[in-house]
Amino acid sequence: MTQALLSLRGVTKRYGSIHANSGVDLDVLPGAIHAILGENGAGKSTLMKLIYGVEAPDEGELFWQGEAREIESPAIARRLGIGMVFQHFSLFETLTVVENVSLLVPGAKKDLTERIRKLGREFGLEVDPLSHVYALSVGERQRVEIIRCLMVDPKLLILDEPTSVLPPQAVDLLFETLRKLSARGVSILFISHKLEEIRSICTHATILRGGKVTGTVTPKNFDAQALAAMMIGRDMPQLLSDTPDKRGEDRQHLSALSLASEDPFGVSLQDISLRVSAGEILGVAGVSGNGQSELAAVISGETPLPKRLQSKLTMLGREAGALNPAARRALGFAFVPEDRLGQGAVPELSLVKNAILTGHRRGMVRNGVIRHPRAEAFAQDCIATNDVRTPGPRAEAGSLSGGNLQKFIIGRELMLEPKLIFLNQPTWGVDIGAATAIRKRLIELRNAGCAILVISEDLEELFALTDAMQVLSEGRLSPRFTTSETVPEDIGRAMIGASGGAVL
Amino acid sequence: MRLPKLVRRERASLPVLIAAPVLALAIAALGNLVLYAAIGVNPVAVFHAMLIEPFASYFSMSEILLKAGPLLLSAQGLAIGFRAKIFNIGAEGQFVLGAICASAIPVYMPQASGPWIWPAMLLLGALGGSAWAAITAFWRVRLNANEILVSLMLSFVSLQLLIYLLLGPWKDPMALNFPHSVRFQFDALLPILLPGTRVNVSLLLALLVTVAAWFFVQRSFAGYQLEVGGLAPNAARYAGYSQNGAIWLSLLIGGFAAGLAGAAEVAGPVGQLQRSISTGYGYAAIIVAYLGGLHPIGIVFSAFLLSTLYIGGDNAMVSAGLPIAAVNVFQGSLLLAYLIAATFVRRRLVWPQRTRA
Known part of the structure; x- marks a missing residue:
């Protein structure tokens, strides 16, 4: 078996009396597109914050390429090769793409511009490095965020609900990019609660419920109903059937x-x-x-x-x-x-x-x-x-x-x-x-x-x-x-x- | 370098809420005693003069009650606006206008008599204070002019108005050119509450206003709307509460209370309109309001505390040779210390964790 890129063992995080994560085990293999699936409040975001060094776990251990590590801050996480794209983008609207990138990535602007173009061509992330962020669509902004992570050659990319802000066609383009990255050996942690998406792109899925892992599965082998049942712990409630349209005033x-x-x-x-x-x-x-x-x-x-x-x-x-x-x-x-x-x-x-x-x-x-x-x-x-x-x-x-x-x-x-x-x-x-x-x-x-x-x-x-x-x-x-x-x-x-x- | 971070608490901490004013007082007192020592005044003498002497006799204790009245009145009115985040800093001017308007009756009718006179003066003074505050409200609503600046500037205008009246039309002809009005007739003076002292019925009035303020804040729908507007302006807009209404109401209430306090001062211990009618009551009331946590009951305690410091400060100037500026510094540092302490009611410090090697 190949060595996991990132392993978590018994990770627990408490906020007051609430266990946001308790005893979480997780193994992310190189090149995997690994879904973290769970309802809102299941502890997905907390888990990502622990991995990205925003928060420190109360208990448990974290192994990076087989070695026990503590990730004390996002800067250290980035140095290890962990990049994260948040649900709410952290870009300055009044700056250009390359200026935004240069805030985190060292290098002359001219070189950065060239590298942004090159990465864009390679991974289908085309965006004009010289345009201002406020003029970009949401999909383009997301690409800037991803490019900014890719500039430092990450081994693990965390995406927090990346499709929630995209129209359907843009989702397909994003998935194309993710597959290319995975083929290059980059691991991806994909947070979502959209079951069909996870089934179509992810190679592994770890399901969280109430802060605990309730299963790690290969999502293609389960249908959406079964995944949902694992996620919420009971069968999916059904909506009322439609009634005939009788419109009033x-x-x-x-x-x-x-x-x-x-x-x-x-x-x-x-x-x-x-x-x-x-x-x-x-x-x-x-x-x-x-x-x-x-x-x-x-x-x-x-x-x-x-x-x-x-x-x-x-x-x-x-x-x-x-x-x-x-x-x-x-x-x-x-x-x-x-x-x-x-x-x-x-x-x-x-x-x-x-x-x-x-x-x-x-x-x-x-x-x-x-x-x-x-x-x-x-x-x-x-x-x-x-x-x-x-x-x-x-x-x-x-x-x-x-x-x-x-x-x-x-x-x-x-x-x-x-x-x-x-x-x-x-x-x-x-x-x-x-x-x-x-x-x-x-x-x-x-x-x-x-x-x-x-x-x-x-x-x-x-x-x-x-x-x-x-x-x-x-x-x-x-x-x-x-x-x-x-x-x-x-x-x-x-x-x-x-x-x-x-x-x- | 690792600095601690301020993190919002999940809920307000009750122990800190109660400890904050006490802690602030202790820190401000300590800091100022060091300051006094540095300017060559004996801190022990100052401490004795400020905090012990005011309670040393029946008369000086009654003076605390006397001074607490206008502070309590003005602060209750201000606190209602501050809770709505409408910052009326001009209670001083509204206080002066209250004094001027109340004085109009004895100045123009020095011979009048009857039990109606002092109540009419108080009412007129309160309305005068409201009218002065209404100028601020009008410009805030009309042009979105900052109420802090307008109300503060109007305080300076009110002082000029006072001086004009005292040097011109309202000057006491028998006063040998001293700038004050005639001494008011007996019926224009508030009845004395505690025999042998200067404490008058305005103290009862202040306590009555306190009860009314408590009821307004805790029970009335208008008070609730103001509170929502202060805590979450978007929620007030969402619910359709009028922001302009909140501005008018806050300023009118603040002006009314400060005007009442000003009227009670001329009709009370002073007995005439004079230049030094206010010794900064309007500004001190801001400190009183915050020190009392903007809560009607808390303000009662802070009003008596600040009044004690007023009396104590006077004592310290006489007996310990403290300069007058030092008293103001004390008041200011007290507010500063309180605001810092109050930060920790809803927030706590988090030190970055030491990492294991």
Whole structure:
């Protein structure tokens, strides 16, 4: 048997009383594409931080090429030959590609430029070394990150959910690159929870559940259902079957809205038109950063529309452009924002107080005085019906895991009995069990006649959930696709937009 | 070189929360005693004058109560704004305007009598303070002018207004050109609370305001909205709470309380409008508010602490020959020490682990 490049034995990491990793064993062989599979909160990120030297393990040993080592910092990890591409890129937008590379890699700019071009040709990572990062697409930025790791000739490359930010066609190109790297003997640790991807590219998969390894398998020998069962410890919950489309009256209507962004790095909205009806789920697909947050702020009312544009937005039968978020809520609108901590909830306040944030209209305030028993009952109810895991309603919102807090926020908004609800990235970072529960509730709500608008990056989710989709790309919204008559490739083409495949 | 890192705690540490002001006081006291020794003043004498003498007699203890009143009033109002992250630094100016407006009644109606006069003066003073703060709120809402700068600058303007009135239209004609107003008639003075002292009903008023502030912060929806706006502005926007409303409310409340304190000062121990109507109460109230953790109950303790230091500082100037600037330095270092200590309520230091060889 060949010697493993990296071996972990009994690695344990605790945060307070929580075991993020306990007794993890892992062997990464040279040239392997090794998946670390697990739900959010299973300990994948912690494990990668231990390997990349961001955190130190409490117990256990780490062997690099057969020798016991301690990796005290990312700089040492890089010196050993470990590179990491984070989910959120660490590039300076105002600098050029080569300038970004030169921050970590020594050498004259001219040589670096040449090497970037050469690596690009070799591994299918073509990107102009002299262009500014802000002008690059997400896929190109990811390539810059990968190139930056490859410049120092790594033996192990860690990729944290690399496909979550890419349109489908770009995923294929990335996989092509990874296969080439693997053929050269570079090992790859591939973190993901997307089962089909792992089956198509990975040679090994180590499955984590609750911080423990539950199995190391060859993913090609198992189908997605079996992998999912290993990952979540039970069978995959099924979504409700689709009900026949019986659309009611228009609940929201946005016509030909163009809005220039005030933020120089923001995206201007151009000619946005959409319509959501009662008993319908409309999805807005697309990769984040194409105007998603700008569109969300217009719909929620957080960005007030200038006077000349106010007639472009209708909500629940009323012209809503001039209404602030509170006035829109009074009409029967509810909103689940993308950012949970600091927007959807106040981290320093208890769940009871976070229930008041938007729930105050439901009898929690009388004559300007808060009725705490009511708010507490509401929070308790929300915790119980939505299976929020928390010590109780008095826990600070910031102490909940991302998925649990999201369940609380969505639960709170649904308890307002909205006629129109808008969700921005509703299941981002939520474990599969909770995400399925959320989707199930949304479909029930749709069947009960609510109009639902969902912005999501997750195409699988949109295909499972929506009746129709539109794609947001570079601030423009595509025409409507009926979900049942559409395949992911259609959506992918719309994501790339009119400018063609060159900017993948 | 390995430096420790500040790491956010999962939740606020209650022991540190309580220990922070005590620790800050100890550190500031120690640091200043060293300073006093360095400028050639006997630190033991200063210590005795500052912290022992104020409690040495019934009268000087009553003076602590007297000084605590305006500090308590102003700080309760400021704290509500500070919790909402709206930084009204101009309580000093609002205090002066309160004093001016309250004085209008006895200045223009020196012969008037009746039990309505001092309550009317307090009300007028509070409204005057609010009106002065409203200027700041208006420009912040209208032009997004920084409220710290505007309110601070307006404090200097208010001082000029005071001097103009005292040298011009409101000057006491019998005062031999000294810049102060007429002495107020009896009905324009606050009733004395503790016989034989200068402590008047404004202390009760301050405690009443404390209860009201507690209720506002803990129970009212408006207080809740302000708190959300301070902790997470995006959440307040998401919920649709008005940011402009928060600015207006915070500044009006702060101005009202500071104006009330100013009115109580002219109608209380001073008994006339004069140039030195405020000895920096408005600025000291900022320290009081933070030292009390911006909590209505905590502020009661910090108001009495700072008032003790005021009295003690006066004593130290007389008996230990301490320069007046030293008292200000003490106040400033106390706030600084507290802000550092308060950092550790939600954060902790992590030393990099020594690596085994």
